[in-house]
Amino acid sequence: MDLQGKTAIITGAGTGVGRHLALGFSQAGAKVVCCGRRADRLNETLGLVQAQGGQGLAIPLDVTLPAQVDALVQTTLAAYGQIDLLFNNAGSFQSVAPVWEVDPATWWRDVTTNLYGSMLCCRAVLPHMMARNEGIIINMDGGGGSNGPNIAGSAYGCSKAALLRFSEGLARELEIAGSKVLVFCMNPGFVHTEMTENIVSTPTGRQWQGFVKDWIDKGIGAQPDDCARATLKLLPIASPELNGRCFGVDTDFAAVERRKTEIQAENLYVLRLKTLKG
Numbered sequence: 558m559d560l561q562g563k564t565a566i567i568t569g570a571g572t573g574v575g576r577h578l579a580l581g582f583s584q585a586g587a588k589v590v591c592c593g594r595r596a597d598r599l600n601e602t603l604g605l606v607q608a609q610g611g612q613g614l615a616i617p618l619d620v621t622l623p624a625q626v627d628a629l630v631q632t633t634l635a636a637y638g639q640i641d642l643l644f645n646n647a648g649s650f651q652s653v654a655p656v657w658e659v660d661p662a663t664w665w666r667d668v669t670t671n672l673y674g675s676m677l678c679c680r681a682v683l684p685h686m687m688a689r690n691e692g693i694i695i696n697m698d699g700g701g702g703s704n705g706p707n708i709a710g711s712a713y714g715c716s717k718a719a720l721l722r723f724s725e726g727l728a729r730e731l732e733i734a735g736s737k738v739l740v741f742c743m744n745p746g747f748v749h750t751e752m753t754e755n756i757v758s759t760p761t762g763r764q765w766q767g768f769v770k771d772w773i774d775k776g777i778g779a780q781p782d783d784c785a786r787a788t789l790k791l792l793p794i795a796s797p798e799l800n801g802r803c804f805g806v807d808t809d810f811a812a813v814e815r816r817k818t819e820i821q822a823e824n825l826y827v828l829r830l831k832t833l834k835g
Contacts (some may be wrong), residue, residue: 571598581785620674728801
């Protein structure tokens with residue numbers, strides 16, 4: 558997909574990775590619809606987009622509320638007539654404790670935002686994308702998704718693992734329906750953001766995920782704009798052979814393009830249970 562003249566919806570676009578996704582997509586020629594809970598931060602992002610000559614909208618919403626998500630799609634279509642790309646970046650990581658200590662309501666809010674919110678956004682844009690028989694959806698992976706368990710972050714971790722499986726299943730459903738709409742996941746790696754700072758803002762967080770503070774202090778991890786750069790490498794090579802798969806900011810996309818037939822045949826870049834052979 559060439560983003561020139563396209564319309565992209567980015568959830569969680571008020572800060573961090575989401576803001577840089579909006580800026581990167583805008584620089585590539587897309588009209589960007591910036592969504593999130595905090596209107597002031599969204600307006601800041603939109604101001605930066607407009608300052609670099611881009612177009613967009615700032616739409617405050619809660620991705621866990623179906624009526625607000627449906628209204629987002631209708632507002633976008635009224636403004637721009639089409640939706641070409643959805644990037645489900647909005648996420649929550651508030652529950653930081655071992656399971657026997659977590660607050661169940663906080664734990665469930667993380668799952669609801671990360672999994673249910675992404676599903677609602679997919680569900681809302683799909684009728685339009687399927688009617689046009691084109692479009693790309695990208696869901697944000699994270700700790701506990703493609704790279705193993707998230708200790709003391711079980712809500713975030715299992716919701717992201719579920720999002721990978723959801724994305725893979727959605728990709729297969731679209732194929733069976735004869736649709737050319739494609740679905741991917743993107744793993745941003747560790748990024749110093751408000752969310753990651755929150756992880757170690759409590760004694761419990763520092764006890765169980767002290768490595769996060771260490772990484773922040775040492776400047777370890779990806780940059781907030783790395784995810785945008787990786788996505789801009791993925792979009793031009795997006796194809797049915799790669800549908801439903803998860804890629805990272807450090808993926809060699811030139812190699813992925815060359816070896817996409819092998820990736821499809823061996824079912825690589827997906828969540829799988831490994832068992833004994835023989």
